Amino acid sequence: MRVAVIGGGVMGAATAWRIAKRGVDVVCFDRHSPPHALGSSHGESRIIRTAYFEGSWYVPLLQEVFPMWRELEAASGARLLTMTGALMIGDASSEVVAGAFASARVLDRQAGVLNPEACVAAMLSHVQRVERGTVVESLADLRSAFDAVVVAAGPWTSELxxxxxxRVERQVHGWFSIARDADWFTPDRFPAFVRQSRENGFMYGIPTLDKKTIKVGRHHDGETTHPHRIRRRVDEFDLDPLRLLTATYMRGVSGHVRHTITCMYTNTPDNHFVIDFSPDDRRVLVISACSGHGFKFGPVIGDIAADLVCDGGTQRDISHFSAARFAAAPHVPDDNGDRDQQRDH
Structure with missing residues (x-):
């Protein structure tokens, strides 16, 4: 059996790794050279947590994925996961608090921070063939050359x-300087957090291993974009909500921004994952497991993809991830469309 995986971000890399682990011939294609900073699997840190306000059906996958991350660490010799704990902040009725308690019912001490670049590199190191700098423009040629094709192309998925x-959404992250005497922002003392407010929606913060900065970002509410036309420059108005958060709630964090990056979310209409075969060809599997909260699931989603491709099915419950729920949904326009109608609610 020969399998092609399109995309070398976290989902493509994880899928290729888990398929290769079964002794199957797999080739991973990426238009850039992963790990890279042009898609969705970069930025030095990603939160992993089990208090999951997005839906209780994600929790069994999270419980399964922690040992898989540790397995990858042991196999690669790289430090991938740092445990920090995670704090959900909001009023009692907010989605982030009420949903977290509904799914976990305990303070989330089993949470931490993943290094995305190191994770992707570790997974791809176990894949015998990675075709970097290769643009796949059509599935037709791959379908004739391979027994199965997995599309895990992130923001480029709609091209295939x-x-x-x-909908592809631009996101901005900023690294803010910490005062020298503010020693409470170290990973062993300061948990990652997600905060929801009526004024600013969802915001998050992540302690950094250098102990000199804290990473802050906004979750959703970004402008609709396209991977070929994303605005990479970060302007002051991009940073205003991040500065407001740090100035209001984070004593010891200065307004000085050390550096910034942009990345892309690839959102479904309901912000839940899609893991499903093409309605026209069951040799084509699509993994769009992101919507801004997918990275942490990489190994288990990759293993589910390996189940589906190699065995034709999986024992895990993926009923929530069927694409059939969007059967009557219109296509989402790109950045030339009406942005007001495309905003997440």
Missing amino acids: IDWIPL
Whole structure:
């Protein structure tokens, strides 16, 4: 059996790794040279948590994925996961607090921070063939050369398939300087956090291993974009909500921004994952497991993809991730469309 995986970000890399682990011939294609900073699997840190306000059905996958991350650490010899704990902040009725308690019912001490670049590199190190700098423009050639094709192309997915309505969203992250005497922001003392407010929606903060900065970002509410036309420059108005958060709630964090990056979310209409076969060809599997909260699931989603490709099915419950729920949904326009109608609610 020969399998092609399109995309070398976290989902493509994880899928290729888990398929290769079964002794199957797999080739991973990426238009850039992963790990890179041009998609969605970069930025030095990603939160992993089990208090999951997005839906209780994610929790069994999270419980399964922690040992898989540790397995990858042991196999690669790299430090991938740092445990910090995680704090959900909001009023009692907010989605982030009420949802977290509904799914976990305990303070989330089993949470931490993943290094995305190191994670992707570690996974791809176990894949015999990675075709970097290779643009796949059509599935036709791959379908004739391989027994199965997995599309895990992140923001480029809509260039290859048209039966899932996806919206690509620009996100901005900023690294803020910490005062020298503010020693409470170290990973062993300061948990990652997600905060929800009526004024600013979802915001998050992540302690950094250098102990000199803290990473802050906004979750959703970004402008609709396209991977070929994303605005990479970060302007002051991009940083205003991040500065407001640090100035209001984070004593010891200065307004000085050491550096910034942009990345892309690939969102479904309901912000839940898609893991499903093409309605026209079961040799084509699409993994769009992101919507801004997918990285942490990489190994278990990759293993589910390996189940589906190699065995034709999986024992895990993926009923929530069927693309059939969007059967009547219109295609989502790109950045030339009406942004007001595309905002997440």
